[in-house]
């Protein structure tokens with residue numbers, strides 16, 4: 001018997017003027033699944049993630065998340081839903097001049113209602129929780145350092161610790177490794193997967209690298225021009241099969257070239273990692 005999905009999207013269309021960013025998208029995500037949204041730039045990945053937390057209204061369709069009809073939520077009920085969904089971004093979005101620990105603590109601001117200036121302003125209980133999350137992401141020894149003194153991969157791990165402060169049921173990650181080198185990318189994706197498995201978190205993560213999607217996702221949902229063109233378990237799937245799907249649906253030489261370039265880069269990275 002299938003469980004109640006944590007995300008249940010049907011017939012979702014989002015238009016920005018004449019641009020159709022999402023067209024009749026259906027996506028059902030079960031508790032604990034790690035779903036990778038895979039697609040070239042502009043395929044609609046970020047738009048879809050924004051819909052999950054009600055950052056924008058859909059043009060049409062249904063978006064149900066954790067049992068709530070997201071487009072109908074406003075005010076306190078929308079904030080309540082968002083507090084159950086952690087978000088990690090490509091550019092980390094840390095406050096550079098604050099310490100690592102303060103950045104993690106900002107993840108609890110919704111619970112505290114209102115800003116806090118300085119470490120002393122946070123309850124000791126939350127500071128201990130934040131230090132625990134920093135330990136979990138391997139950065140306990142950096143707690144009192146300014147965030148901007150860390151590497152990109154470390155900053156993304158701080159952002160993950162910050163998201164964990166919400167004790168989320170879903171983690172959304174929008175191209176979390178797009179600014180990182182291959183080694184840090186792998187580390188961050190491994191960490192997201194480990195944390196999700198430990199905590200029973202549901203993850204929806206957008207990526208444009210086929211290799212990473214196959215290594216770290218349970219399921220791959222391929223988007224192209226706002227439409228779902230692939231929805232399949234990752235295990236047993238080869239890079240060539242993924243690219244074949246994109247190849248079949250590519251409509252222009254330019255698009256095929258972009259796909260080829262991404263595939264070549266993925267193959268190169270894969271062979272470099274294994275040599």
Ligand SMILES: Nc1ncnc2c1ncn2[C@@H]1O[C@H](COP(=O)(O)OP(=O)(O)OP(=O)(O)O)[C@@H](O)[C@H]1O
Pocket residue numbers: 016019020021039040041042043044045046047048175208
């Ligand atoms: N606020 C907006 N206003 C107008 N058009 C938008 C807006 N947001 C997204 N779009 C358009 O919608 C389409 C999908 O964009 P989206 O950012 O969701 O793609 P993406 O797959 O996340 O791309 P990337 O990997 O580059 O982030 C694109 O054509 C984009 O230009």
